[in-house]
Amino acid sequence: MNHLMQFSSSLQGYLAVGAMLFSLGIFCVLTRKNAIGILLGIELILNAAAINFVAFSKFRTGLIDGQIVALFIMLIAAAEAAVALAVILRFYRLKQTIDADEASIMRN
Amino acid sequence: MNKVLLLAEILTVASALVVGFHPNILYASVFLLFTFCGVAVMFLYAGADFLAGAQIIIYVGGVTILILFAIMLTQWLYKIKLADLRNKMILPAILSVAVAVFLYRALHQMVATLPLQTPEALEKFTSTPKTALMGHALLGSYLLPFEAITILLLGAMVGAVWLARPE
Structure with missing residues (x-):
């Protein structure tokens, strides 16, 4: 238990959580058919990247550059979510479904 | 002190598992909210106080609510079932486990050779606003x-x- 607590606050602990979030995000993107489900997976992947940036900024450099990159990741994720949801709503109006397999045409 | 961080990491990974595996998309997006909260606590313990606040404001207050809105706008009004039909799951599962193991092993090896900050410097970094x-x-x-x-x-x-x- 003590060992586990020490691991959780080390750089390796942060990297382990980041790796797990990243692979779960990939799993979510690959298996879900629902377009919003794919978006959930992308959010997990972006968060995993932000965790790694923040962890390296603390344990390796001691500077805040990594935190600024993590802030940019967050802003890009927010912009991406807004555009993706607008596309999903548009697609729903066109096809009455948000199944990603139905999105097989490039023009309307 | 360390106990809270360990709990936050367990919460993060456990609710990310629910996000990955739950068949109902609505439950998955609610558990995504818990993942984001756990990541915010991890940021706090990594000395990123501003980022922890931004994570709560942008992800928990913005992105998750937006996703829930989209789910309700596209599915609930028209009584389409919320269950998410799955593609084949075995190959993606193998692939993502391989990715996780590879990432962790590669980063672990790389980190072992890097000079890291001393404990005093870490303490000072964490306590600086x-x-x-x-x-x-x-x-x-x-x-x-x-x-x-x-x-x-x-x-x-x-x-x-x-x-x-x-x-």
């Missing part, structure tokens, strides 16, 4: 990316409104 430092950095050496991201956000907002316009 970061908001003023980040403000100076954003309007100083990171001014160009900062301006670029404002234009990106403006473009994304206009694009989202234009895409979701009524016929």
Whole structure:
């Protein structure tokens, strides 16, 4: 238990959580058919990247550059979510479904 | 002190597992909210106090609510079942486990050879407030990316409104 607590606050602990979030995000993107489900997976992947940036900024450099990159990741994720949801709503109006397999045409 | 961080990491991974595996998309997005909260606590313990607040505001208050709105707009009004039909799951499962193991092993090996900060320096870094430092950095050496991201956000907002316009 003590060992586990020490691991959780080390750089390796942060990297382990980041790796797990990243692979779960990939799993979510690959298996879900629902377009919003794919978006959930992308959010997990972006968060995993932000965790790694923040962890390296603390344990390796001691500077805040990594935190600024993590802030940019967050802003890009927010912009991406807004555009993706607008596309999903548009697609729903066109096809009455948000199944990603139905999105097989490039023009309307 | 360490106990809270360990609990937050367990919460993060456990609710990410629910996000990955739950068949109902509504439950998955509610558990995504818990993942984001756990990541915010992890940021706090990594000395990123400003980022932890931004994580709560942007992800928990913004992105998750937006996703829940989209789910309700596209599915609940029309009584379409919320269950998410799955593609084949075995190959993606093998692939993602391989990715996790590879990432962790590669980073672990790389980290073992790197010189890290001393415990005193880590303590000092964690206890320094970061908001003023980040403000100076954003309007100083990171001014160009900062301006670029404002234009990106403006473009994304206009694009989202234009895409979701009524016929």
